[in-house]
Amino acid sequence: MADFEPGSSFIPALYKPPSLLPIAQHRESLQYAIETFPVTVVIGQTGSGKTTQIPQFLDQAGWCSDGKLIGVTQPRRVAATTVALRVAEELGCEIGKEVGYSIRFEDLTSTSTRIKFLTDGLLIREALVDPLLTRYSVIMVDEAHERSISTDVLLGLLKKIRKRRADLQIIISSATLQAEEFLRFFTQSGDDKSQPAKEAVKEETGTIISFEGRTYPIDILYLDSPAENYLEKTIDVVLSIHEQEGSGDILVFLTGREEIDQAVQAISERSATANSHSTGLQPLPLYAGLSSEEQMLVFDKTPENTRKVVFATNIAEASVTIEGIVFVVDCGFVKQRAYNPRTGIETLTATPVSKASASQRAGRAGRTRPGKCFRLYTEDSFTNLPEANVPEIQRSNLAPVVLQLKALGIDNVVRFDFFSAPPSDLVAKALELLYALGALDEYGKLTRPLGARMAELAVEPMMAKTLLASHSFGCTNEILTIAAMTSLDGAVWFHHDGERKKMETSRRKFAVEEGDHLTLLNAYQAFVTKGKKETKFCHENHLNYKSMTRAVSIRNQLKRYLERFNIPVDDAMTFDPQDPARRTQQDPARKAEKIRRCLTSGYFAHAARMQPDGTFRNVAGGTILHAHPSSLMFNRKADWVIFHEIMETGDKTFIKDITKVEKDWLFEYAPEFYQLSTK
DNA sequence: GAGCACTGC
Numbered sequence: 001m002a003d004f005e006p007g008s009s010f011i012p013a014l015y016k017p018p019s020l021l022p023i024a025q026h027r028e029s030l031q032y033a034i035e036t037f038p039v040t041v042v043i044g045q046t047g048s049g050k051t052t053q054i055p056q057f058l059d060q061a062g063w064c065s066d067g068k069l070i071g072v073t074q075p076r077r078v079a080a081t082t083v084a085l086r087v088a089e090e091l092g093c094e095i096g097k098e099v100g101y102s103i104r105f106e107d108l109t110s111t112s113t114r115i116k117f118l119t120d121g122l123l124i125r126e127a128l129v130d131p132l133l134t135r136y137s138v139i140m141v142d143e144a145h146e147r148s149i150s151t152d153v154l155l156g157l158l159k160k161i162r163k164r165r166a167d168l169q170i171i172i173s174s175a176t177l178q179a180e181e182f183l184r185f186f187t188q189s190g191d192d193k194s195q196p197a198k199e200a201v202k203e204e205t206g207t208i209i210s211f212e213g214r215t216y217p218i219d220i221l222y223l224d225s226p227a228e229n230y231l232e233k234t235i236d237v238v239l240s241i242h243e244q245e246g247s248g249d250i251l252v253f254l255t256g257r258e259e260i261d262q263a264v265q266a267i268s269e270r271s272a273t274a275n276s277h278s279t280g281l282q283p284l285p286l287y288a289g290l291s292s293e294e295q296m297l298v299f300d301k302t303p304e305n306t307r308k309v310v311f312a313t314n315i316a317e318a319s320v321t322i323e324g325i326v327f328v329v330d331c332g333f334v335k336q337r338a339y340n341p342r343t344g345i346e347t348l349t350a351t352p353v354s355k356a357s358a359s360q361r362a363g364r365a366g367r368t369r370p371g372k373c374f375r376l377y378t379e380d381s382f383t384n385l386p387e388a389n390v391p392e393i394q395r396s397n398l399a400p401v402v403l404q405l406k407a408l409g410i411d412n413v414v415r416f417d418f419f420s421a422p423p424s425d426l427v428a429k430a431l432e433l434l435y436a437l438g439a440l441d442e443y444g445k446l447t448r449p450l451g452a453r454m455a456e457l458a459v460e461p462m463m464a465k466t467l468l469a470s471h472s473f474g475c476t477n478e479i480l481t482i483a484a485m486t487s488l489d490g491a492v493w494f495h496h497d498g499e500r501k502k503m504e505t506s507r508r509k510f511a512v513e514e515g516d517h518l519t520l521l522n523a524y525q526a527f528v529t530k531g532k533k534e535t536k537f538c539h540e541n542h543l544n545y546k547s548m549t550r551a552v553s554i555r556n557q558l559k560r561y562l563e564r565f566n567i568p569v570d571d572a573m574t575f576d577p578q579d580p581a582r583r584t585q586q587d588p589a590r591k592a593e594k595i596r597r598c599l600t601s602g603y604f605a606h607a608a609r610m611q612p613d614g615t616f617r618n619v620a621g622g623t624i625l626h627a628h629p630s631s632l633m634f635n636r637k638a639d640w641v642i643f644h645e646i647m648e649t650g651d652k653t654f655i656k657d658i659t660k661v662e663k664d665w666l667f668e669y670a671p672e673f674y675q676l677s678t679k
Numbered sequence: 680g681a682g683c684a685c686t687g688c
Contacts, residue, residue, distance in 0.1 A: 630681095
């Protein structure tokens with residue numbers, strides 16, 4: 001094939017008017033399958049109606065007659081709510097009655113609920129209280145092909161539950177051709193994975209049903225030689241699509257914010273100077289870091305004679321669907337997170353996409369009519385891509401997962417029947433940390449009450465430990481706030497274009513000498529007291545209002561957990577180094593020390609020491625760490641510190657949310673840990 | 680002196 005010639009290989013498509021949603025035709029075979037086999041794998045494109053229709057069929061077929069629920073899990077909160085709303089509408093009932101949903105902070109279900117949509121993470125938490133999920137007659141795991149950690153854990157749990165509950169109907173729904181793999185997982189015996197499942201067993205246990213989605217043909221084009229610079233190539237291709245192709249919007253997949261902003265700028269400049277065309281090109285960015293208002297712009301209808309080109313990250317691969325996309329440009333890369341169990345450092349690196357990912361991206365072009373996908377790599381490179389993404393559970397810090405499994409009664413995590421087993425060094429690293437935190441004893445058993453309580457708290461293990469230790473340090477109230485604020489993952493401060501300096505000034509107003517954790521505490525307390533939780537206060541102080549209200553919710557939820565554990569929380573005892581009235585009541589420096597000591601008792605594994613050159617070294621000494629520019633410790637003097645997060649991006653390793661501590665405290669709160677690692 | 684794809688309890 002010659003170099004890109006959009007227009008040269010256009011395939012005229014035969015337009016077939018869709019009669020009914022295809023799933024209606026498959027209703028009978030679905031009902032037969034579900035009544036014959038305990039496990040059904042459903043293949044169907046997004047938009048085939050499987051998510052909304054299947055639960056209704058099941059309800060009509062009497063699966064809720066004995067007061068049991070049909071549970072449908074989703075990997076994302078928005079999906080759970082929007083799908084629930086649609087099904088309620090289709091059934092003509094009020095949301096929360098017969099059809100409801102349950103996500104963190106929002107439970108819209110009642111005693112009359114028969115169909116319940118929920119996130120898979122929440123269903124796992126329900127299993128902590130009701131290990132056999134006895135309230136459900138059917139569980140449908142939707143979007144299983146996305147292979148999130150929660151989905152993978154849930155699949156393992158469901159397989160285990162099925163051995164004790166023959167009456168439980170399981171439906172796995174997936175968009176790709178991993179169906180055989182899902183079915184094999186549920187049909188083979190968990191004790192001997194080396195033996196292929198006997199056909200007879202397979203026949204009795206499960207079946208696969210395919211729902212042909214309403215899709216349109218997509219013409220896929222490759223480069224004939226690799227692009228030297230895919231960003232430049234992207235701009236070229238977008239411009240030539242605009243000049244040579246018929247109408248339709250363009251979706252471009254890039255890897256991150258920087259690239260996207262560059263591309264948007266390049267297109268604005270180039271289309272401003274290109275006067276030849278009657279129609280304009282409107283470039284729009286789409287990535288998670290944008291405010292929701294900015295994100296919403298991609299859904300706006302373009303003016304007459306204007307073609308929309310959306311430059312997006314992977315957010316547009318599964319989470320966000322934009323109607324009217326006819327052309328897709330795929331750079332072939334994605335920024336992927338991985339975890340190095342040896343160093344305990346997470347990395348974020350651009351990696352080639354998988355074939356599954358590439359076809360998902362291409363599929364975004366054919367939702368409303370025939371489309372085209374321009375892959376900015378050769379057909380040869382495509383052939384060499386991995387079939388599927390490495391599942392998240394095989395490249396993450398597993399401490400939260402292992403703790404959760406232990407709390408679910410799975411003592412031998414290594415023998416747990418994972419859909420994809422995580423590498424043993426990841427599991428070992430997680431066990432090591434959980435032992436150091438006191439969540440597990442020397443036999444690897446969950447400790448009580450500490451480990452069990454840590455598993456219940458909706459924060460990561462190190463923060464859970466900090467929170468549960470806070471009472472003995474006399475700073476529960478403050479740690480609750482810090483836990484809530486660090487859960488926001490950095491979305492605290494907010495600024496519009498060109499206002500970064502102003503934001504920095506605002507942030508300095510809340511700055512506390514001891515570090516970021518106390519600064520976050522300070523900002524939160526100003527928000528709830530001086531700011532009276534108002535948007536105006538946030539605006540003036542460059543705080544993200546949505547994040548701050550979320551922090552209030554998270555804090556309340558965590559507080560309720562502590563109260564359930566009979567850990568007293570005194571909301572009146574607030575720390576405020578800037579309020580002179582309080583300063584006389586209690587010595588803020590002493591309070592700050594309690595908080596810093598308490599943080600050390602949970603974050604001792606995240607300690608570092610500043611070097612004369614201003615960079616940090618971890619305790620082992622081998623890794624050069626940099627204070628992230630968002631940290632107060634960026635360009636400030638310190639000695640020993642603990643930090644909330646560590647991540648390697650590009651060629652640097654950054655630490656974020658940093659607080660000054662004393663070296664002695666590390667030995668005081670984690671003697672065993674530091675003895676071991678200094679050997 | 681400078682930056683992070685995405686999701687979830």
